[in-house]
Amino acid sequence: MRIFDFFRPSKPKETVTSAHHAKERLQIVMAHERAGRDAPDFLPLLQKELLEVIAKYVDVDQNRVEVKLDRNNDFSTLEVNIELPSSKKGEPLRIKASTSREPASKDKPKEKEAVA
C-alpha cells in the first residue's frame, strides 16, 4: 500500500492522539504527587496522638474513628471524627477534633474540640 500512501497527505487519523492522552494523564497524576511530596508527615502522628489523648479519658472504639483529609489550593483540612460511647443513658457522645493548616511552612494547627 505504500505506493498509494505516497499520494496521500500524511495526516494523523485520530484527532486526539495517544500522545495527547499521555501528556494529560501525566500532568494530572504529577500535580498530585508533587503536592504529596511536601505533604506534612506529622499528620498521621498527630492523628495517633490525638486518639491516644482521648483514649486516656474515654474508651474509644478504633472502628468508630473517621479521618478525612481535604486538599485545596490554599489550605488543607484534616477532620477527625471520633464517636464516643454514650456516657449518659441513650444518646451517644461525639467528639469532633479538626485541624486546619495554611500551606507551606507556616503550619499552626488549630485544634477545635466540641462535645455534642
Add this chain to the structure above:
Amino acid sequence: MGQIIVMTSGKGGVGKTTSSAAFATGFALRGHKTVVIDFDVGLRNLDLIMGCERRVVFDFINIINGEAKLHQALIKDKKVENLYILPTSQTRDKDALTKEGVEKVMEELRKEFEFIICDSPAGIEKGALMALYFADQAIIVTNPEVSSVRDSDRILGMLAARSRRAELGLEPVVEHLLLTRYDPYRVERGEMLNVDDVLEILAIPLLGVIPESKEVLRASNVGMPIILDDESNAGQAYADAVGRFLGEDIEHRFIKPQKRGLFARLFGRM
C-alpha cells in the same frame, strides 16, 4: 576540584549506562580527564558497555572496604586518552555502599579528575541515593513515555531533598534533561510524547535529544561507547549534548523527521 555528575532516571532501561559511557568518552575526547563509576552494585554492566570487562581486577567496593588502592581499581581506557572506568562489584549488594566510604573515594577522585560521572542504578533505593548524593550536576535520562517521565519527576524530588547539597543547604544540584530513544516519526504521528511536552511537564533545561537508533545496540554488542560512532545519529546527538554541557551553543538535531527522498518514501522507512 572535579565536578561530580550523576546519570540518573528512576526507571530502568532508559539508557543511563549508555549515556554514562557516551558522556565520559565525550568529555575525554575533548581533553577533560574523566572517570565513570558504576554504582549498580551486584549488576555490573558499565564494564561491558565500555568494553573493558576482561580487565576488571579490583572494584569500587574493594576500595570502599580498603581492600585495594584506588589506582589499582581504575581501568584506563585503551582507545581514548584521559578516560578511566571504575567498575563495581558483581558479587556484593548495595549495602556495601556506605556514605562515608563513597565520600572518601569521591574526595580522592575530585583531586585528580575534571569530571566524575556516577552511573546510577535504577530505582530510588540505596544504590541510586548514593549515586546522586554527592552530585554537583545531574543528567536526568528520560524516555518519551509516561512511566519514565513520572519516575524522572520522582528522582528530581529526591535530588531536591536528599542530595548532599540539599541537606547542607548549598546551591542546588544543577539539573539537565536528556531525552533518549526519541522517535521523531512516531512523535509526528502523535504516538509518542514530543520533546516540548516532556519539557513542559518536567520543567528542567534540555541538554539533548538522542534519537532511537539501531546503532546503540550494535555499539553495546562490541563494547564501544556509541559516541565513538560518529556516523550514527545517536552518536552525533551525544557529541552535541556533550558540547552543550561544556557550554557550547549547539542547535538540537534529530527532533524532526528527516526529509526522505522519493526512493525512501516508496520503499519504506530507512
